[in-house]
Amino acid sequence: MENNMRELLPFMNENMQLVALPAKYKKKLKAYYYLANKLETGKQYTESEINALLNRWTTFGDPATLRREMYNKRLLNRTNDCRHYWKEEKLLSLEAFITKYI
8 A cells, every 4th residue: 555545444344445434625635536446447336346346445325425426526427417527637736636626
């Protein structure tokens, strides 16, 4: 794990799954960014596929909130009917991403 993501370690289990979302906003942004990097760039996912992927990397079972927040933060894009999702082609660096949303 990158040094700038080490703050997430207390929120992870031995399989590097998030077991909870941090309460502090900056750490929460890092968690969304971490999850976005589990997606393949250029691949379209159905809603069930994105849910399965998010559930694979978290243990708290709330993919709808994660999808919405990742979309709101421009880490994830979707079709108007919400049937297909994809990772943004060019993500900001983690530092720029955090600066934009804080």
